[in-house]
Amino acid sequence: MEHKLINLYHDTGIYQLQLGQLVMIAVGLLLIYLAIKKGFEPLLLLPIGVGAILVNIPGAGFMAAPVYDAAGHMVSPGGLQYYIYHGGIETGLFPLMIFMGVGAMTDFGPMLANPKTLLLGAAAQFGIFATVIGAVLLGAAGIMDFTLADAAAIGIIGGADGPTAIFVASRLAPDLLGAIAVAAYSYMALVPLIQPPIMRALTSVEERSIKMEQLRPVSKTEKIVFPIVVLLLVAMFLPSAAPLLGMFCFGNLMRECGVVDRLSDTAQNALINIVTIFLGLGVGSKLSSEAFLNVETLGILSLGLVAFSIGTAAGVLMAKMLNKFSATPINPLIGAAGVSAVPMAARVANKVGLEANKQNFLLMHAMGPNVAGVIGSAVAAGVMLSYVGG
Amino acid sequence: MEHKLINLYHDTGIYQLQLGQLVMIAVGLLLIYLAIKKGFEPLLLLPIGVGAILVNIPGAGFMAAPVYDAAGHMVSPGGLQYYIYHGGIETGLFPLMIFMGVGAMTDFGPMLANPKTLLLGAAAQFGIFATVIGAVLLGAAGIMDFTLADAAAIGIIGGADGPTAIFVASRLAPDLLGAIAVAAYSYMALVPLIQPPIMRALTSVEERSIKMEQLRPVSKTEKIVFPIVVLLLVAMFLPSAAPLLGMFCFGNLMRECGVVDRLSDTAQNALINIVTIFLGLGVGSKLSSEAFLNVETLGILSLGLVAFSIGTAAGVLMAKMLNKFSATPINPLIGAAGVSAVPMAARVANKVGLEANKQNFLLMHAMGPNVAGVIGSAVAAGVMLSYVGG
Amino acid sequence: MEHKLINLYHDTGIYQLQLGQLVMIAVGLLLIYLAIKKGFEPLLLLPIGVGAILVNIPGAGFMAAPVYDAAGHMVSPGGLQYYIYHGGIETGLFPLMIFMGVGAMTDFGPMLANPKTLLLGAAAQFGIFATVIGAVLLGAAGIMDFTLADAAAIGIIGGADGPTAIFVASRLAPDLLGAIAVAAYSYMALVPLIQPPIMRALTSVEERSIKMEQLRPVSKTEKIVFPIVVLLLVAMFLPSAAPLLGMFCFGNLMRECGVVDRLSDTAQNALINIVTIFLGLGVGSKLSSEAFLNVETLGILSLGLVAFSIGTAAGVLMAKMLNKFSATPINPLIGAAGVSAVPMAARVANKVGLEANKQNFLLMHAMGPNVAGVIGSAVAAGVMLSYVGG
Amino acid sequence: MDNLLSDGFGLMILGMGFVYVFLIVLIFATTFMSKMINQYFPAPAPVQAKKPSSANAQASSRQTVDPTIAAAIAAAIHQHRQR
Amino acid sequence: MDNLLSDGFGLMILGMGFVYVFLIVLIFATTFMSKMINQYFPAPAPVQAKKPSSANAQASSRQTVDPTIAAAIAAAIHQHRQR
Amino acid sequence: MDNLLSDGFGLMILGMGFVYVFLIVLIFATTFMSKMINQYFPAPAPVQAKKPSSANAQASSRQTVDPTIAAAIAAAIHQHRQR
Ligand code: NA
C-alpha cells in the first residue's frame, strides 16, 4: 500500500510537472484572461486557453494515442484532444464546417451593391505575402528555422481569418498551428488598436471625412446567384481554394435561398457552436511547450503584427487610388476593412470615420471590402496550397 | 518560377476539366435550380446539388482518400466528402439518424384512429416490387446492366421515402446511390404532378366526393405504446428492418412519451438538420460522371416514375376495394397517400378531394395511409435486404 | 424460391430468438416503463431501454463489426450501436461531453457562499469506497467473480453521478458497464425513496428543524475564477481526474464567464441532448444477455443500493459533526445531498426539512453539498483510475 | 438470365406477401392494443387536439396570436438566436 | 484473495483520504480566492439573484408572464421551430 | 537558401497576381450578373431592408418591442430552453 501511495504521488502533477508545462499553463491562463476580461475573440480564445491547460497537465493524457492489441481490440483509449485534433483538425473538417457557418452568417449585399470594393479586399492581402517574405528572410538568414511551407502558413495570419489560418496551417505547418492560430485570433481582437494609427497616418482629415453615396438596393436573386458564381469561378480557376470557398458559398447559399432556413439556422448556431468548442480544444492541444516555447513563436507573433499592419496600409492606399479614378467618392478608410476580421475591421473604419465627421456612417460601405477580404484571403490560401504543395 | 506558374495553370479547373465533369456540374446546378426555384425537396436537393458540383471540381480532391505512412501518421488528409460518405453513408449512420428524427416528427394519431388504413400503406408498396420486375427485365434483356441487388435498390425509389432509399442503396448498390437518391427526392417533389391524373383516371367524381367520418380521439397512452408494439413486431418477424424501424420507433417514442421533450426537440431540429446537411453533401459525392452519365441512370429515372405511378394506382384501387367491404365510407383518394412522401401525398389527396367536393377535407384521413406507407416501405426494405443479402 | 422463403423464416426473430434475448428485451421494456411511467431518469433510461431491445433483436446486427477486405474497402457495414459504443463510449468521448454540459448547467454559487459544505461532498463519497470493500469481499469469498477493477467500477455507483460511473466503468470494467449504468441511474431516480428513512433514522426532529442562515451573495468574479482554481488543483494533485473535472470546469467556465453564451447555450442544449441520445443507445448495447443475466448483476444492484445508503448516512453524520463545531448552524439533512444526484438529493433534503418545520427551506443550502458531491465523486474516480490502472 | 427473372418474381411475391402479412398483423395488434388501453387505462380526456400536426399548429397559432405580439416575438427570437 | 482484500482496503483508505485532502485544500483555496476577490475586485453589485437555478427561473417566469402572452410565445416558438 | 528566397518572392508575385486577377474577374462577373438579373429578372421590390445585419436587427427590434413583452419573451425562451 505504501507502494501505491508512492505511485499516487508519482502520478500527481506536482511530481511530474516540467517548467515548460508550467509556462504553457500560464499561457493558457493568459489566453483565458484576455478572452474574458479583454474580450479578445472569446469564442475561440477561451476554448484554446482551456485546451492549452489541459494538454499540459502532466500525466492526464489528453493527447495520448489509443493503444490496440494485435486483434484490433482497444487496450487503452486515447485522450480527448487526440481524437479532436486527429479527427477534426488534421482532416480539415472543423475549419471547413466553421467556414460553412460563417458563410451562412455573411451578408454579401453591401459588396454586391459596390463590387469595386472587391479590389480593396484584394489589396489588403498584400499583408499575407509581405509576411511570407519576412518569414523567408528570417529563415534564409538562419535566424529562425522556417521552410517555405512554414512561411506561407505564417503569412496567412495576415488574412485575418481564423478558420482559413487554421486550415492552411494544418496542411502546411502543423507544428506551428498553435502559435499561428493564437496570433491570428489575438491580432483580430487587436484590430481596434492596430489599425487606427495606420489609417490616420496614411490619410488626411479631408479624406477621412469623405461621404459615400448610399448603396443601391440589392435584389434577393442577386444574393442567391452570387455564391454560385463564386463557386464556379473557383472551380475554373483555383480548385485548391475549393474546399474553403466551396463550403463558404454553400453556407451563404443556404442563407440566401430562403428555402432551407432550418439548415441555415443550424449551420449558424448549433453546428458552428459545437464545432467551435472542439476546434478551440483541438487548437489548444498544439500549445505544447516543445511546439510553442521557442524563438519561432516570437517570430510568428512579430510577423503576424507586421502582416496586419501592411495589410491595413495596402487596403487604405488602394482605396486612395481607387478614389482618384472612381466616379463616385470612396472614403479611403474602408480600405482598411479589406483585411477581413469581420465585422471588427468594418466597425473600426466606421469609428475612425465618425471621428473625422460626426455625420459620416461608413459601416455599411466598409462591410463590402470586409467580406471581400474573406474571399481574398481564401484565394490567397488556395494559391499557397497549390504553390507549396504542388 | 515559370515552372510554378505552369504548375498553377495545370492545377486550374480549366486545364483539367473533362466533359463529364462539366456535365455533372450542370446537373448540380439544375438540382440547385429545382430546389430553390421550383421548391423540389430543397432540404436535400440543395445540399446534393452543391455536393455534385464540389465532387466534380477537378483537382479539388473532395473525395480524395487520406494517405498514411507506414507508421500510421497522416501524409495527406482526405477530402471533406470522403469523410462524410465513408463515415456517415457507407456505414448507414446518417439515414438512420434522419429516420429517428422523422419518427420524432411523425404523428401516428390519424392512423391509430383508423388502423385499416395500414392496408393502403401496404398496397402502395406494390410500386416498389413492380419496379424491381421492370429493372430485372431490363437487366435480363441485356439492355441495362442491372443485378438483382441493383433492381431491388432501384425499386425502393417507389417507397417514396428518402432515407429508406439511401439506406437500401448504400447496402445493395452503392454505385447507383446518387441516381437513386436524386430520383427518389425528385419524384417525391413531383408527387403533386404525378399523382392527380392517375387518381382521377381510377375514380369517379362520386367516389372522390365521399365524405369520411370524423376520426375518433386517440389517447396519449395509445400513441406511446404503438411504437413499442411496432418495434416488437419487427423484432419478431423481420429483424432486417430493425435498423430503420427501430430508429423510427425510438424517435416516435421520444416524441410521444412526454418525458424526454428536450431529446425529442433536438432529434427534430439540431440533429436532423446537421445530418441533413452532411447527408446531402455525401449523396452528392456519388454524382460523379462515371457513376451518373450512363444509360443506367436513364433507366433508374424512368423506372422511378413507373414505381410512383404504380404505387399510386395500387393504393387507390385498394382503397376502392376497402370501401366496398367497409362499414364506414372510405374515399379512394386517400389510398394514393399510401406511397408515403409525407406529407405531400396526403396534401395532394386533400386537394383532389376538394376539387370534387368543396366541403370535403381529407387531410387528416390521408395522414393515416401516409404514415402507414413509411412503415410499409421500411418493411419492404427489410425483405429486400434479407432476400438479396441472405 | 422456397429456399428463399425458408431463408426469410430463418431470418425472423421468432426462429432465432434465444431465451436470454427475450429476457433482455423484457428488461429493456421494464426500463422504458420505469422511465415513462415512473419518471426514473427518463433522459437516460429511455434510450438505454430502447438500446437494450435493439441489441437483443436476433439477426438485426446492431453490434455487428464492419468487415473490410484486404484492400481496405468495406464489405459489410457495422451496426449502429457498434459505431456508437466504440466511437463514443469506449473512447470516453460521450461521458466527457456530457460532463462538459453538466458543468455548463451547474451553479456553484451556493457552494461558494459556504465552502464548508465541500466536506459534506467528501463524506458522502464513503459510499463509494465501502461498496468497493463489499465487492471485494464478494470476490474474495468466491461468491462472485469480481476483480479489484470490477470492484472499483461497481463502487462508483455510490458516486450517484451517471457520466462519472459510465466513464470509470468503460475504463475499468467494460463488461459490467450496462449493469453499472442501469444501477447508477435507477438508484439516482430512487433517491426520494432511499434517502428519507436513513435521514430520519439518523437525526432528531430538532436537528431536522434547524434553520440555516441566508447565504451571502456571491460575485460574478468568484464564480468565474472558481472553475479555474479547481482545474489548477486537479492539474497539481490528481491528473487522472483531469479528463472528467477538466471538461466539467470548462463547461462551468463557459457558463459563468459571460462572453461565450452561445457556446454555453449549445453545450447545455443541442450538444448534450445529441450526446445523451447516443450515450443511452451505446450503454444499452452492453445489456446483452451474456453480460447482464448472471449473478454478478444481482451483486451490482445490491451493492449499488448499499452504496447509496452508506453515502447518505456518511453525509448526514458528517453534517451532524460539522454542526457541533460550526459557528453558524448546519442542518444535518443537507449532508445527505452530498451524494450528488443533482438536483434530486437537494430536493429530498428540502422536502424532509419541510416535514419537520414548515418554514424551513433548505433547497439552496443543500445545493452546496450537492454540487460538491459531483467534484467529490470525480476525485474518487480519479484515485481509482490511478490506483487500479497504475 | 432466367435465374435473374425468377429471382425478381420471387422477391416480388415474397415482398408484397410479407408487407401485407406484417401490416395485417399490425392492424390486429394495433386494434387489440387500443381496445386494451381504452378499456383498462382509459384516458382522462382525449389528447388528439393537444398534439396537432405542424401544419395545424401553425394555422391555429396564426389565428390566435396578435400580429404585433407575433412580430415582437419573431424579433426577440431573432435577437436571441443572434447572440 | 488476501491480496484482493488488502488492495480493496488500500483503495478505500487512500481514496477517502485523497478525497478529503483534496476537498479540504479546495475549501482553503476557495475561501482564499473569495477573500482576495472581494477585497481587491469587489463586485459593483451582487449578482446571485441574476443567475438563478433553472428551477427558480421557471418558477419566477411563470409568475411574471401573462398567460396569454406566454401561450402566444409558446405557439410562436413552436411555429418558429417547425419552419 | 537562395532557393528559399526566390521561392518566397515567386509565391508573393504569383499570389498577389492571382488574388488580383481572381477578384477582378469576380468584379466583372458580379457586375455582369447583377446587370442580367436586374434586366431580365427584376425584383418586385428591393429586399435590402429585409435582411439587415444582425446588429441592425437587434437595434430595430429593441426599438419596436415593448420592454415588458420583450422581458416576457426572454423569460419564455429561457423557460423553453430549460425544458
Ligand atoms: Na482576409
Ligand code: NA
Ligand atoms: Na412508402
Ligand code: NA
Ligand atoms: Na457524488
